[in-house]
Amino acid sequence: MDSFITIRFKRKTAKRFQEFSKKHFKTHTETMEAILDFFFYNEISPKEKLGPTGRTIEAKLLKRINAVIAIMRDVEKTQTKPTVAMIQSLFETEQPSKKPLIVEKKYAEEKKKVRFREKQNLNNDL
Incomplete structure (x- = not known):
């Protein structure tokens, strides 16, 4: 059996260690x-910080996700919707309004009806 040695800790630190020890290990x-x-195995010092915690990483990710969502909405408003509207307008078929045909003047004059005619006298010719 191994022998024990006494190490002096402040009371507050010793209580924290005892609570941690009881919670996770037998002795x-x-x-x-x-x-x-x-x-030792992770080659880190207890004095150095390990980097951002899970909460700070989550907060940063949420901010970036919100920024990406804002960018996507902006792209949708400024690029996608107008483009879709333009493409739809190209494919919509409207019936053209009936316009009168443009006819050249010389043909238009030939087709006019004569309103007045001279009377032919059959007696004068005899």
Whole structure:
């Protein structure tokens, strides 16, 4: 059996360690070994920060997603909808209004009806 050694901690720190140890491990020795192994194998120092937390990453992602949504809506308003409207107007078929045909003047004059005619006298010719 291994021998024990006494290490002095402040009361507040010792209480935190005991609560953590009871929650995750069977003994305080196992807890301390796991903590030391974690820092050794991951080659990190307990004093350095590991980077952004999950909450900050989530907040940044939500901001970027909202920005992408805004960009997509802007593209839809300024590019997609007008383009669709133009294409639809090209494919819509309207019946052309009936316009009178343009006829040249010389043909128009030939077709005019004569309104007055001279009377022919049959007696004068005899």
